[in-house]
Amino acid sequence: MSPTPSAHLHLAVALDGTGWHPASWREPVARPRDLFTAGYWADQITEAERGLLDFVTIEDGLGPQSSRRYERDERTDQVRGRLDAVLIASRVAPLTRHIGLVPTVVATHTEPFHISKAIATLDYVSTGRAGLRVRISARPDEAAHFGRRTIRRADAPDTPDAREAISELFDEAADYVEVVRRLWDSWEDDAEIRDAATGRFIDRDKLHYIDFQGRFFSVKGPSITPRPPQGQPLVTALAHQTVPYRLVARQADIGYVTPHDADQARAIVAEIRAEQQAAGRAGEPLHVFGDLVVLLDDSEAAARARLDRLDTLAGEPYRSDTRVFTGTASQLADLLDELASGGLTGFRLRPAVTGHDLPRVTGDLVPELQRRRRFRTAYDATTLRGHLGLTRPANRYATAAA
Amino acid sequence: MSKPLKQIHLAAHFPGVNNTTVWSDPAAGSHIEFSSFAHFARTAERAKFDFLFLAEGLRLREQGGKIYDLDVVGRPDTFTVLAALAAVTDRLGLTGTINSTFNEPYEVARQFASLDHLSGGRSAWNVVTSWDAFTGENFRRGGFLPQEERYSRAKEFLATAHELFDSWHGDEILADQATGTFLRDARAGAFVHKGQHFDIQGRFNVPRSPQGRPVIFQAGDSDEGREFAAADADAIFSRYATLKEGQAFYTDVKSRLAKYGRRPEELLILPAATFVLGDTDEEAAELAREVRRQQVSGATAIKHLEFVWNRDLSAYDPEGPLPDVDPVVAEEHISRGRAQVRMYRDPVAIAREWRELAEANKWSIRDLVINTGNRQTFIGSPATVARTINEFVQADASDGFILVPHITPGGLDPFADQVVPLLQEQGVFRADYEGTTLRDHLGLAHPDAARRTGAPAERAAS
Numbered sequence: 001m002s003p004t005p006s007a008h009l010h011l012a013v014a015l016d017g018t019g020w021h022p023a024s025w026r027e028p029v030a031r032p033r034d035l036f037t038a039g040y041w042a043d044q045i046t047e048a049e050r051g052l053l054d055f056v057t058i059e060d061g062l063g064p065q066s067s068r069r070y071e072r073d074e075r076t077d078q079v080r081g082r083l084d085a086v087l088i089a090s091r092v093a094p095l096t097r098h099i100g101l102v103p104t105v106v107a108t109h110t111e112p113f114h115i116s117k118a119i120a121t122l123d124y125v126s127t128g129r130a131g132l133r134v135r136i137s138a139r140p141d142e143a144a145h146f147g148r149r150t151i152r153r154a155d156a157p158d159t160p161d162a163r164e165a166i167s168e169l170f171d172e173a174a175d176y177v178e179v180v181r182r183l184w185d186s187w188e189d190d191a192e193i194r195d196a197a198t199g200r201f202i203d204r205d206k207l208h209y210i211d212f213q214g215r216f217f218s219v220k221g222p223s224i225t226p227r228p229p230q231g232q233p234l235v236t237a238l239a240h241q242t243v244p245y246r247l248v249a250r251q252a253d254i255g256y257v258t259p260h261d262a263d264q265a266r267a268i269v270a271e272i273r274a275e276q277q278a279a280g281r282a283g284e285p286l287h288v289f290g291d292l293v294v295l296l297d298d299s300e301a302a303a304r305a306r307l308d309r310l311d312t313l314a315g316e317p318y319r320s321d322t323r324v325f326t327g328t329a330s331q332l333a334d335l336l337d338e339l340a341s342g343g344l345t346g347f348r349l350r351p352a353v354t355g356h357d358l359p360r361v362t363g364d365l366v367p368e369l370q371r372r373r374r375f376r377t378a379y380d381a382t383t384l385r386g387h388l389g390l391t392r393p394a395n396r397y398a399t400a401a402a
Numbered sequence: 403m404s405k406p407l408k409q410i411h412l413a414a415h416f417p418g419v420n421n422t423t424v425w426s427d428p429a430a431g432s433h434i435e436f437s438s439f440a441h442f443a444r445t446a447e448r449a450k451f452d453f454l455f456l457a458e459g460l461r462l463r464e465q466g467g468k469i470y471d472l473d474v475v476g477r478p479d480t481f482t483v484l485a486a487l488a489a490v491t492d493r494l495g496l497t498g499t500i501n502s503t504f505n506e507p508y509e510v511a512r513q514f515a516s517l518d519h520l521s522g523g524r525s526a527w528n529v530v531t532s533w534d535a536f537t538g539e540n541f542r543r544g545g546f547l548p549q550e551e552r553y554s555r556a557k558e559f560l561a562t563a564h565e566l567f568d569s570w571h572g573d574e575i576l577a578d579q580a581t582g583t584f585l586r587d588a589r590a591g592a593f594v595h596k597g598q599h600f601d602i603q604g605r606f607n608v609p610r611s612p613q614g615r616p617v618i619f620q621a622g623d624s625d626e627g628r629e630f631a632a633a634d635a636d637a638i639f640s641r642y643a644t645l646k647e648g649q650a651f652y653t654d655v656k657s658r659l660a661k662y663g664r665r666p667e668e669l670l671i672l673p674a675a676t677f678v679l680g681d682t683d684e685e686a687a688e689l690a691r692e693v694r695r696q697q698v699s700g701a702t703a704i705k706h707l708e709f710v711w712n713r714d715l716s717a718y719d720p721e722g723p724l725p726d727v728d729p730v731v732a733e734e735h736i737s738r739g740r741a742q743v744r745m746y747r748d749p750v751a752i753a754r755e756w757r758e759l760a761e762a763n764k765w766s767i768r769d770l771v772i773n774t775g776n777r778q779t780f781i782g783s784p785a786t787v788a789r790t791i792n793e794f795v796q797a798d799a800s801d802g803f804i805l806v807p808h809i810t811p812g813g814l815d816p817f818a819d820q821v822v823p824l825l826q827e828q829g830v831f832r833a834d835y836e837g838t839t840l841r842d843h844l845g846l847a848h849p850d851a852a853r854r855t856g857a858p859a860e861r862a863a864s
Contacts, residue, residue, distance in 0.1 A: 077582050081590075090514070111504070
């Protein structure tokens, strides 16, 4: 189900290097040499917090960025290299107070046990502001960085074989999130008792083996980290078609989707709701956010001209999986309203140039939405779930008996 | 001329999930909340310590098939806490224990390189190994590693991680906005590793970090562990904190360095050490006895006796005599997830010895465990403790100590306030940080130092 409808939209910003346009790093505001410093990330995320945004996501991958989908590109004219997103989020957590922190994690080559405790710890470090964005890796070159499995090169991504291989990676990701979530619940909230009389630090009956056995891995549990402040930190995923919609419907609190208009948004939301019903989660709140690349300026012409300039620098027109918006904050507010009428409850904006478009989101778009009474004027919750109107979930292992 | 005074290195070990940590004390706070870690780290930095140290365990301990519930249980993720601590400290080194068995080199190398960037060059990695199927049940691979292969995997893991760190030299990022060249070289980060444990290749995606590589710690005590340290580590986290044992260990390990072409100062020996301070030595001694009784409750005494007896002793009275039954000698051990039980190689002989000790001293089970277990390393007034620490270091029992307070998070404060100033007065501990990286604090060269001082033309030509 859709979370309780609200007049307010939810807003997140997706951070990726100097921005989503491949030539973004060449803009004077871009600070490309600072990308590998804590200060750069602290500045972007505190800017997003000034705009009262719900959260930021931080992109990540287990190989160099590439302009090609399934392989390295060996290019030297774009940003290559990045820091671990979970650690960026954690490094910035003590410097912020309200904004949610949602790093990307790659399910395909990592350990659900490690990620579960890492995100739980991010939740402790940020006192309840952690989430994750789960993704798969279908790149054979990234598989070769681990050497534990072979991922065949998808020369023809639309063949049945390739589709089946991708589908399997998403099934594995669903199991992965299941393990991560069970581990978050593997300690009941009141498991730590510090009972001096009996000498027991914990009540071990309130710790639970998760005993997960799946096709891809088995994990015993319990976690080494107690249940995090939010109980269940936020799980999010980007989805473009049925297979990933199913992952969103089975396991996520937020799905990011890429409709280009309200009709597409309506169709995607309907498909996700149907999958949610099929997965037996119809009663659970699930946000569907629209993803948009944004170039914001004082006039539509200025934004358009900036995109042209960036495209010229890049040597080719920018292609995105999302709609690419160029225009003013007021025009963007109109577009968000229109898309929201298709059933979206929020948006994840991808700044084309972080140094330019992020301050425009916080400084122009947010005030515009506030004037329209479509966005908060102050944070009224202390946790990320709170910002999104999600309650703290009950522990799946807790028994009713006291 | 007398030998110049050695400078002491000091580090702070966040209290661990064992009975050294007294959770029942009214002053004891959370072991999970970030505020505890921040308090502890700020104290260490205020005292100009070299680094903070985090241990790790990847499965909750069990005894007799049940989760062990008498000690502190649970801890946060090592990397994530260290990255957050980098935000609340400026100079303090950040050392994390990370297992080489249940991780992969690409991911661990990216995490340490990221931590090193995010902390401005303060990261260190305590490389540990395990093989047990018990811990493996939490991971994709399960318990796959024969015990004899754990060091060969650890060595290859570390060598592979170094290849990944070194796959960027530090001069690849041009980020020239005018010409549009971001990378000088499309092959930045290229690596190929083919070995017994890892067969990987591709591009490492984190550029060279401030320290080049994290500082490497090793903690194993076996002959293999010592050799591993002599070949590859920058520091050893050792368990020999008494004068004689410390000197023997120090001599042994430092003598192994020459065959790897290394000088003695390139490997620091830093034993774990506990302490109890009092206004006077007598008061400290009395306090130390109280702390030992807090650390070893009756229930804990029985559980510790089970480490040796390897059987359920719950029917025994901790205030009564030792069991007259003999230990069970078996492959399966009653305690799981605990390294220390492997120390009892001949349990029947130990049991005999302990019975004799208990009888001679009229000790109950609890008395015996209190008296045979680890007593605190340094007990006394601040002046006594400062003097003893300095004597140990100057006598080459160590190069310093990794202090393990028994109270979280405030247990380090009295040491910082009362002992450190005395060491500073004696001129054997820094009054302030001189450098910004952990390598600076430890007096270790940057891995590129040789290349940097070498002929630059050679580099440009290559």
